[in-house]
Amino acid sequence: MFAGTAPMPGKVASVTTSLPLELRSGDRIGLVGNSLLDRASETGRWEALLYLANRDLSLVVRNLAWPGDEVDLQPRPENFA
Numbered sequence: 200m201f202a203g204t205a206p207m208p209g210k211v212a213s214v215t216t217s218l219p220l221e222l223r224s225g226d227r228i229g230l231v232g233n234s235l236l237d238r239a240s241e242t243g244r245w246e247a248l249l250y251l252a253n254r255d256l257s258l259v260v261r262n263l264a265w266p267g268d269e270v271d272l273q274p275r276p277e278n279f280a
Contacts, residue, residue, distance in 0.1 A: 227259045236264035 228249075230236050239245050240262045250258065 222253055222256055222258065224256045225259075226256065227261065230260065230262045230264055231268075232264045233268045234264075234266040236262060237266050240264065 230239075246260045246262075249260065
């Protein structure tokens, strides 16, 4: 789907994190996983709880989960839009 025309994402530097995770205003959170996170997007409860716990932060959550994803297997086109 749009593999021939979709632009490739730009590369970004990795960020070192430590626990407990400290969120800052404007942070962007990407959920990467397989069916478990994909199904979680159907209700939005996880995101709602995150927003309720951090009302003063302008967080952005993007669910990038895809059923069947594994650490070394991504069963869709490489440049999937």
